[in-house]
Amino acid sequence: MNNRNILENELLQVEAEELVHHIGEVIRIHGSIYKIRKMSDFAFVLLRTKRSVVQGVYSAECSEFPMESLTEESTVIFTAKVVAEERSKVGYELLLLKVEILSMPTESTPIVINQKKVDTSIENLLNFRPITLRNEKERAIFKLQEGIGRAFREFLYGENFTEVHTPKIVAAGAEGGANIFKLDYFGKEAFLAQSPQFYKQMMVGVFERVFEIAPVFRAEKHDTSRHLNEYTSVDFEMGFITGFEEIMDMEERMLTFMLAYLQEHYSKELELLKVQLPVIEKIPRVRFLEAKEMVSKAYGREIKDYEDFEPEEEKLLSELIKKQFGSEFVFVTRYPSKKRPFYAMESKENPEETLSFDLLFRGLEVTTGGQRIHGYEEQVAKLKRLGMTVELFESYLMMHKHGMPPHGGMGLGLERLTAKLLGFENVRYATLFPRDINRLTP
């Protein structure tokens, strides 16, 4: 070996993704030892870096350190030669020459994390989240989730939306109802925001188009595979619309942009997770009542509830739409007024229905949106009709009083979308540190 005289710190520190450009060179690379596979006279040593797992080879002949000095989950800096290797998918591997050990674990992991899949219960997967996320596939889920949010932002900036940061501690809930977390705010009662609804509407009066990607909080007691008590909401709101259809148009374009963005920038994770991305041509739009009837007819189900969907109906509708239109998304439009919040605009022709929509994706609601009431008198009248106390909404109604354009928007659950995109049945698999009625840690 003629590498002995090279001063380690003079060597190029290389990112895993750049290795392919350094074949034949001696470099330095750092990371965590993901896996050691001992063979008869050598060992494969997988190094986990920021976004890759790189194969290294330890050989007694070339490596200037004892094999025993390496343990899984140690953090190290290797001095290594990048050698071409035809049998490797990436076309090279690292011949390990020297190692500098930065830290070592004090115990081996309680769960095996370096197999293709973390083979354990969802309970364990979540209980040991700081460790199980180190699995190559587990972390890829959240790299993709980054990509989804990043794509949404980039799209919305391009459409002249302004990003805002609205408060999460609020004096009144947006959606009303019981599923709101209360807290003591210096002796006053306060709540955690269920959505940025009020604020994003106010900001339409300021910037015309706004968005926010931030946590929202729902004190729902449901312990299901699709409910979280805290999740990341992608919200946009836009003014000067001529109808609620424009909101669906915008979301459709946003989703299309996102899918192309993932293909372009996150193909590594898409491949690793074997993701089947949906194709968006034109998302079918079906009226709520028609949708209920379609499902009833196709599956011979009696309609029990004319005001809302049962989860099973959402699944069947998605199935049906896919069969009939080839689309894995479907907009269900014009939900009954009774099931929508006080700010939902009603149809002029039929006040029983609202100018609103849900987006179902692979059987699950991922978005709720619609046009909002922008007239002051109309909003006050509706509040009164619903028996709500107008005075409580004084700061909310300020915008209506002083002029608002026709507007509407939508909120999308980032974890739900991620889960469905990756084919998970439980939204927790796509939530970094889930919060549910039974889980507050880690």
Added chain:
Amino acid sequence: MNNRNILENELLQVEAEELVHHIGEVIRIHGSIYKIRKMSDFAFVLLRTKRSVVQGVYSAECSEFPMESLTEESTVIFTAKVVAEERSKVGYELLLLKVEILSMPTESTPIVINQKKVDTSIENLLNFRPITLRNEKERAIFKLQEGIGRAFREFLYGENFTEVHTPKIVAAGAEGGANIFKLDYFGKEAFLAQSPQFYKQMMVGVFERVFEIAPVFRAEKHDTSRHLNEYTSVDFEMGFITGFEEIMDMEERMLTFMLAYLQEHYSKELELLKVQLPVIEKIPRVRFLEAKEMVSKAYGREIKDYEDFEPEEEKLLSELIKKQFGSEFVFVTRYPSKKRPFYAMESKENPEETLSFDLLFRGLEVTTGGQRIHGYEEQVAKLKRLGMTVELFESYLMMHKHGMPPHGGMGLGLERLTAKLLGFENVRYATLFPRDINRLTP
């Protein structure tokens, strides 16, 4: 006029920023009427659009609608001819031909919002936030704030940081102490996260470099010009550092990138607000104790507290550094152990001081950062030494137990940075909807 026969909806709908390319054309444009200035036989009508205020001219001769139909804060679509106008800064104005009124306010605003400045108390400014933000300069503050966050994200993506979403409802506080909001979580005690500290550290074990821009919550009872009870924290955390200086290096580059980004993409708002952006060459780094002594010497002040800065000292230090080095930023390094949290790494040579820093900008602390303890035994020993209950940190210590690289990071208050960048003495001016001990609405 030969425009009468054009069908309105066949006309091009133009964004304000594109008008300059349509001089001589008849177009349609929507927005809110910001201001009407009546002259003898015509009127100036300012239209507020997403990001601009555009000057329109009403003339009895050309405009095919009565002047009285226009009121301030109505939302409208104008059909207008774009005419060259030398006296205008932008080189054109709109000759208003037709108007379609979409909505009208029911009352005029309680505060004048369409002068150069909203001339009222900070109390009123904040009480009427949904309205006062419609002022051209007020909203420009938050457009710039968008730019700051956007620049940070772009920089961090470029440095291979992964964006994460960590929970805001937590079982234990990161910083400890009393200033934490409690809430009832289905009968269990829970808290609002004071910072994403624990989670971003865990994620260093997963992605090596991570960041988050999200709300944090501090139940501080201070009612000062620099405290908020909820603010937007820009947090990053990075692994495989060789010293805490690398964190300062990264922040320095992030800030430099941001300043250039604002120049390039937000010059409109910088001009409107007459912002004097600071110049970063190399941010001076001064040890905590030296900094105390510098101030003491230069201003003849007795040092009363050897463990922390008084706000007045931070101001004087900034003043001094600017005089001596020409820098409006200064890193104060190696804060006393007593004043830093349990996870702060101490100096090997002097355990009384930590490998940490604050960044002061124009007299105010805007960032706290430092290297963290990454060894399990070291962290457990320090917890014990501080008399803390190790068992309470079980899920936090999981990462240390199973191997962590040397790492550190920082948190930056987005509102404080925005305020200081714009020369505001009170951070509330740079907070969209501030939360303080006395304010929970709007």
